[in-house]
Each structure stands twice: as C-alpha cells, then as structure tokens.
Amino acid sequence: MSNYTKLKWYRFDIARRIRALDGEELIAELEEIIEEIKRKKLDRLGVFKVQIRELEQLIENEKAQPKRKGRQYDPFYIPYGGDGRVALFGLSNVGKSSLMNAITNAEVATGDYLNTTRQALAGTCVYENVKIQIIDLPGFLDFKEDWNISKQILRVARTCDSILLVIDLSMDVERQYNFLIKQLENARLIKDRETIYKFAIIATKGDLPCTEESFKKLKAMTDLAVCPISMKNKDSLDRLKKMLFETLNVVRVYTKKPKNQPDMEHPLVLPKGSTVKDVALKLHKDFLKFFNYARIWGKSCDFPGQRVGVGHTLEDEDIVEISTSQK
Ligand SMILES: Nc1nc2c(ncn2[C@@H]2O[C@H](COP(=O)(O)OP(=O)(O)OP(=O)(O)O)[C@@H](O)[C@H]2O)c(=O)[nH]1
Ligand SMILES: [Mg+2]
Structure with missing residues (x-):
C-alpha cells in the first residue's frame, strides 16, 4: 500500500x-x-x-x-452529534425525561410535577450500531402560554431530523395531539397534515388503567406511526428504538478495503436512496476522482461481490468495497 x-x-x-x-x-x-x-x-x-x-x-x-x-451561554444549544437527531416534543409531565433515561446514556431529572425540565438536554440511543441523538425538551403547558420557552422548543425541534410527539395515554389524548399539531403548524414545521413525514408519536404510560382505550382513540385520529410504551415494559422500549431508527430514513453501509474484512461496527449512515457516489464522497474526495468500480455484498445486488458503478443505489446493511486506480 x-x-x-x-x-x-x-x-x-x-x-x-x-x-x-x-x-x-x-x-x-x-x-x-x-x-x-x-x-x-x-x-x-x-x-x-x-x-x-x-x-x-x-x-x-x-x-x-x-x-x-x-x-453567551445558551441552554438550548446542543451541538449535533450521532448519525441522526430526534426531539421529544410534548406537554409537561408526559414522561419525556423518563423515556430519555430509559433509552439513552443520559441521566436527567424526572418528577411528578410540571416543568421538571427547563432546558434542552442530549443523550445517545444506540440501535444496531447507529447512534441516535435524542434531545429532551421542556414540556409545553397547554393552559398557560409560555411564549419564550415555546419559541426555544420549536427552535431546537427545527434542527432535528425527526420530531417525536410524546403523548400521555393517561390524559386526554385528543387535546394533547391537537395542541402539539397546532404548535407545529404555527411554527410552519407542518404545512399540510397530509404531507407530514418526519414525525411519529410515542404514546407513554401504557401501564396505567384505561390507556388501551386512549391508544385506540389516538390511532384513529392520526396517520402517523404510533408507538405505545411503558417504562415498565422493556419490549416496548426496544420497539421504540427500532421506530426511532426508521423515522430517520437512513441506510447503514459497511465499507471494506480490498482483501480485508468489512468494518461491521462502524457503518456509514446515509440518507435512504444514497448511491456508491455518496459513499465515495464521504470516505475521501479523491475516491471519486480515481474511481474504477465498486463491489457490493447485500440486498442491493444480484449476487455477492457484484461490480457496480457510482450511480448504484444502496440498501440498508450493504457492504461496499471501492476500487480506485490509485494504489
Ligand atoms: N406509570 C407510569 N408513569 C410514568 C411513565 N413514564 C413516566 N412516568 C411518570 O410521569 C411523571 C413525569 O415524568 P417526566 O419524565 O419527568 O415527564 P416530562 O415529560 O419530562 O416532564 P417535563 O420535564 O415537566 O416536561 C413521573 O412521575 C414519572 O415517573 C410510565 O411509563 N408509566
Ligand atoms: Mg422532563
């Protein structure tokens, strides 16, 4: 070499x-x-x-x-980290911070009273080698408009790849849902309810009485994916991690050097629909200049080790080896 x-x-x-x-x-x-x-x-x-x-x-x-x-210290500034960023967006006391503690490495304060969280906090949730940065936010108060904090919450939400509406199943789900959608519409984060795509709903406290009924009601109200969870049910938290990954709309691509094993622990995480060209650009700018062909193992090819050009579209968990004319 x-x-x-x-x-x-x-x-x-x-x-x-x-x-x-x-x-x-x-x-x-x-x-x-x-x-x-x-x-x-x-x-x-x-x-x-x-x-x-x-x-x-x-x-x-x-x-x-x-x-x-x-x-100037900004309690709402969090540098971008990980392969994607999602915001927890909901009313106060719905269980956002409890959820944050359950699925990330962060330890944030929780409490059975309003306004426990007063600033943006970050943690990392790892799902199959993808690092998802979760942003816990203060809750909205629907009875008292707190304009300054609402503005800050929306400012952070805008920097995220997806926004999770956190809705407490033990409270009035219709009121919560309409309130949150209104906030997003006012902030122009949603322009047309029919075309929303980067949003999903986390329905919390599924262990409390009568929440099954609320869940059905919520499902009937929206086209968004709804993931019911409870802090007492580990399986529900695992399902949630999968949903977080899916809302990011990304693919994991493992790279390998010729004659070497692929690096299966550190995927490149790219938007769905990315091509070999995107991988080459991410690795090094000269990869494209001296590009010969790529070999692919995985869902996007007809047989293992297939040779493809820069325009080839990759699928989740493909392995890519790029051959260049520069040795
Ligand atoms: N029964 C039950 N209680 C929960 C669950 N998740 C959270 N809670 C309780 O709900 C209360 C509020 O939780 P937090 O996580 O502090 O809520 P938050 O949305 O972060 O609240 P703010 O920071 O004020 O916006 C706490 O008493 C939690 O113990 C759950 O799955 N089941
Ligand atoms: Mg909180």
Missing part, C-alpha cells in the same frame, strides 16, 4: 473519530490521534507530517472557539 493510500484510510478513520466532538473532547481526541501517529512512527513519512500539521491547526482553531461561545 502506498503512503498516500495509507493516509487516505487514516483520514477516513480520523473523520469518524472526531465528527461528533467539539470543545475539550475534540482537542483531547485530536491530541490522541497525533500521539498515535507518532507512536506508530508514521510521522517519518512526509504525507503524515503534513497531516499532523493539519491536526495541530484544528486544535488551534478549537482552542480559539470557547472564548467566543463562553460569553
């Missing part, structure tokens, strides 16, 4: 390691990568010397950042 190809794969790995980081975490990871290059004595090669300089520059840039950020 030429030094240049070695660097290409190394850069792919670096990008994967740092894409969800910022601030102190990013600086620490970049320093670790530089150390690693030196430990492996790769810095003897000219191309890696240039790479180290680039990483040092990234550290300098990041060190210059916090002062700017630090001046």
